[in-house]
Amino acid sequence: MARLSWFPIAFFLVLALSCAIDVMAGGEGSLRHEQCGAACDYRCSETSHKNPCIEFCSMCCQKCLCVPSGTYGHKEECPCYDNWKTKEGGPKCP
Structure with missing residues (x-):
């Protein structure tokens, strides 16, 4: 019987985690045009080819x-x- 009492808690935790992942990941169409610059700055922050990365990332984000x-x-x-x-x-997109 104790196993059944954990089911609602486990279900809630899985649901909460999946919602948190969706929010963090964004998804298609989740950004506004003015947010592309900051998103691409972070996306390209570790590359040694920053300028081309930011240029193509920005083009892809705008689309x-x-x-x-x-x-x-x-x-x-x-x-x-x-x-x-x-x-x-x-x-095309980095």
């Missing part, structure tokens, strides 16, 4: 209104950002 969390990876959070490719087929 998609989303920048993936972190400084690398996590592109699945923003499908538009992830799917935009160069003429050669490589990723």
Whole structure:
């Protein structure tokens, strides 16, 4: 019977954690145009190629209104950002 009493608590914690992850990650269209600069500054903060990174990140953010969390990876959070490719087929957005 004790196991059943933990179920509502565990369910609430899982629900709260999933909501927190959604808020942190943002998602497609979660930014406003004026927020792109700060999001791209952070996204490109650890690269040695800051100017091109910020330029392409800003272009992608203006189109998609989303920048993936972190400084690398996590592109699945923003499908538009992830799917935009160069003429050669490589990723357009850093």
